Amino acid sequence: MNIALITGASSGIGREFAKQIAKKWRHIDEIWVVARRRERLETLKKQCGLTIKIVCADLLLEEGYLLLKRELKENRPAVRIVVNAAGVGKDGTIADMDWEVQEEMIQLNCLALSRVTKICLPYLSVGSRVIQVASAAAFGPQPGFAVYAATKAYVLSYSRALAEEVRGRGIIVTSVCPGPVDTEFFGKDGKPVSKLKQKSMAKPEDVVRKALLDSAKKKRLSVYKPSMKAVHAAWKVMPTTWMLLLMKKFL
């Protein structure tokens, strides 16, 4: 049985991956959707044409991983696509933000992504895809969003190294680095604080369409929108101190 396994599938980017994979990837028999909110996953199940298997798991808890490992061991699927989309991002300076909030970001964005990847690796084979949802925040440090940006820099670095490690097995790893995307990520009011981020907001449909296309083309990096490509290029050529000043002024 060929499956796609998607974390963070109950909303935003992860849910959109589930919908587009169900529609377009004909060789997938079943999509395993991982998140905590079961009712959201049940709704997704009704919306998608393909068979959906709900793996209701909290990736901050050991039980979540035990469940995932058990399901894989019992079903022994061929994992054709893994999408790591579960993640959180909170604004705030390192001094002011509660430690618990910072710790949760590190645990979910870095540890959970690494652990899910490691658990899935034995079930991947030639042509399998790993899609890691990082962020444009991975390109450089962001004062006021420091912990989040650092977690995403980890995701990008980790995934680039992984891509090289598994190249010989024919596995393709793509890091997805969007700028602001219109999802529940920004909390109840649904908007980023910065005006610039509000203006450059992308639709999850477009980000995911490009990510799947880039993965199909075996690209290691997927950056949606010319403005985000410009940010990426700027981080490569401009001195870090200048970029930090710009970040502080505009974000």
Ligand SMILES: NC(=O)c1ccc[n+]([C@@H]2O[C@H](COP(=O)([O-])OP(=O)(O)OC[C@H]3O[C@@H](n4cnc5c(N)ncnc54)[C@H](OP(=O)(O)O)[C@@H]3O)[C@@H](O)[C@H]2O)c1
């Ligand atoms: N939106 C943006 O502007 C943006 C930009 C760049 C990158 N990203 C990245 O894109 C990814 C998806 O974010 P999004 O924008 O789609 O946000 P979202 O709509 O808030 O989705 C976050 C997902 O993570 C899941 N999640 C949160 N805590 C979890 C836990 N403890 N265990 C298991 N699942 C958990 C949530 O499911 P449950 O709550 O049901 O568990 C939800 O499905 C994240 O990695 C984010 O950093 C977002």
